[in-house]
Each structure stands twice: as C-alpha cells, then as structure tokens.
Amino acid sequence: MKLLILSCLLAGCLAQEPRxxxxxxxxxxxxxxxxxxxxxxxxxxxxxDAMGQRIRLMELGTYENKTFSYDVLLLYREATMYExxxxxxxxxxxxxxxxxQPMGIPKDASLLGxxxxxxxxxxxxxxxxxxxxxxxxxxxxxxxxTVTEFGCIPVSTLFHTDRFGWMVFSYFDNVxxxxxxxxxxxxxxxxxxxxxxxxKEPVDFFSLFNxxx
Ligand SMILES: *[C@@H]1O[C@H](CO)[C@@H](O)[C@H](O)[C@H]1NC(C)=O
Ligand SMILES: *[C@@H]1O[C@H](CO)[C@@H](O)[C@H](O)[C@H]1NC(C)=O
Numbered sequence: 001m002k003l004l005i006l007s008c009l010l011a012g013c014l015a016q017e018p019r020x021x022x023x024x025x026x027x028x029x030x031x032x033x034x035x036x037x038x039x040x041x042x043x044x045x046x047x048x049d050a051m052g053q054r055i056r057l058m059e060l061g062t063y064e065n066k067t068f069s070y071d072v073l074l075l076y077r078e079a080t081m082y083e084x085x086x087x088x089x090x091x092x093x094x095x096x097x098x099x100x101q102p103m104g105i106p107k108d109a110s111l112l113g114x115x116x117x118x119x120x121x122x123x124x125x126x127x128x129x130x131x132x133x134x135x136x137x138x139x140x141x142x143x144x145x146t147v148t149e150f151g152c153i154p155v156s157t158l159f160h161t162d163r164f165g166w167m168v169f170s171y172f173d174n175v176x177x178x179x180x181x182x183x184x185x186x187x188x189x190x191x192x193x194x195x196x197x198x199x200k201e202p203v204d205f206f207s208l209f210n211x212x213x
Contacts, residue, residue: 018130021152023103025050029174036165053100076100091190109134
C-alpha cells in the first residue's frame with residue numbers, strides 16, 4: 001500500500017502513460033543544430049512532408065567562425081537531393097542515401113520520462129513533454145527525442161553516432177501544414193541539373209550537416 005501511494009506521488013495516479021506517437025505529417029518551422037565533433041552551428045528553416053517524403057532545409061550557419069548559407073531539398077522517393085543556389089539560380093543534383101525517417105517516436109522506443117519545460121505554476125508558462133530513447137535504424141547509433149505530450153510536436157532530438165558524436169537539434173516556431181508548397185519542388189531552374197554521382201558517395205541525412213561546409 002505504501003508503495004502504491006509512493007508511486008502515485010511520483011508518477012501521478014491519474015496520469016496516462018505516454019505512448020510513442022507520430023508527428024503531424026506536414027510541418028513548417030525552424031530548427032537549430034550543433035555538432036560535437038565539428039565547430040558547426042546551424043539555424044535552418046524547414047519544411048517537412050511525410051506523405052511525399054520530402055524535406056527542405058534552408059540553413060544559415062557558422063563553421064569554424066565563418067558563416068555560410070546552404071539550401072537543400074531532399075526527395076526520398078526519388079533518392080535525390082538538390083543543392084539550390086538561389087543567388088545564381090543554379091543547382092547541384094545528387095544521389096540521396098537512406099530511407100525517409102518520419103518525425104515522432106518509433107514504437108520500440110523507451111520512455112525516459114514526462115516533464116514540464118518552463119513552469120507549471122501559471123497557465124502558459126509551461127510545456128508538457130515526453131522524452132524517449134532508442135536505437136537509430138540499422139544500429140547506426142542512438143537517439144533521445146523530446147516531443148510535446150499534446151500533438152507529438154518535436155521539441156529536441158539528440159543523435160549519437162560513432163561517426164559524428166553528438167548532434168543536437170532543437171525545433172521551434174512549428175506550425176502544422178506546409179506554408180509554401182512550391183518550396184518542396186525543385187525550382188524551375190533545377191529541371192536541367194544533371195545527377196552528379198562522380199566520385200562522391202551518396203549523401204545521407206547526417207552527413208548533410210557534417211561534411212559539406
Ligand atoms: C574562432 O574564434 C575564436 C574567438 O575569436 C577563436 O578563439 C578560435 O580559435 C576561432 N576558431 C577557429 C577554428 O578559427
Ligand atoms: C553558383 O553558386 C554556387 C555556390 O556559391 C557555386 O558553387 C557555383 O559554381 C555557382 N554557379 C555558377 C554557374 O556561377
């Protein structure tokens with residue numbers, strides 16, 4: 001009995017156990033990303049379309065104290081990535097490796113806990129979130145993801161891979177839906193870009209942030 005009361009105090013008798021969840025299939029927002037092994041910091045606007053398996057990232061970053069901008073469109077169904085140079089209206093087209101990973105919490109993840117970010121003292125001061133851990137596909141490493149209890153909106157994700165060390169993503173200003181649908185299609189001036197396979201390995205999502213700049 002004592003044990004039951006204690007566990008009620010700790011976990012809240014009425015609270016429902018959080019469950020793995022899928023984020024909304026269409027999202028637009030912003031994120032920051034930084035890496036452990038390289039002095040890289042990135043701010044990006046993102047568009048995310050889980051139905052079409054498309055992601056656009058418009059990045060501004062600093063790498064070793066130098067700023068850069070980088071704009072990519074990832075089309076997983078076509079296993080193709082476009083680097084878009086808006087300033088001179090040119091594109092590089094290259095092969096994209098790996099499966100599309102939907103945002104959210106995979107079914108085999110383990111719950112670390114539920115917490116309130118900010119404060120629970122006043123309405124509007126806090127955000128109820130759940131944090132989960134698990135393995136990346138193909139045992140590439142581990143992740144720790146925090147999503148909102150209501151809506152399964154991404155808050156932050158830490159990835160750890162041997163190749164890159166820690167990578168930390170924080171999401172904010174997310175809205176459900178795609179604000180600018182044409183940003184998920186290659187711009188007209190990309191239509192004639194030729195696939196650059198060459199000596200380069202196909203890029204995957206992680207290397208996108210790590211070996212480019
Ligand atoms: C970046 O700038 C800081 C401060 O000016 C300096 O200490 C550091 O060595 C610089 N790093 C690189 C990689 O240039
Ligand atoms: C366009 O800009 C990109 C990135 O700055 C550069 O790599 C590329 O060579 C440029 N293309 C032309 C045709 O100027």
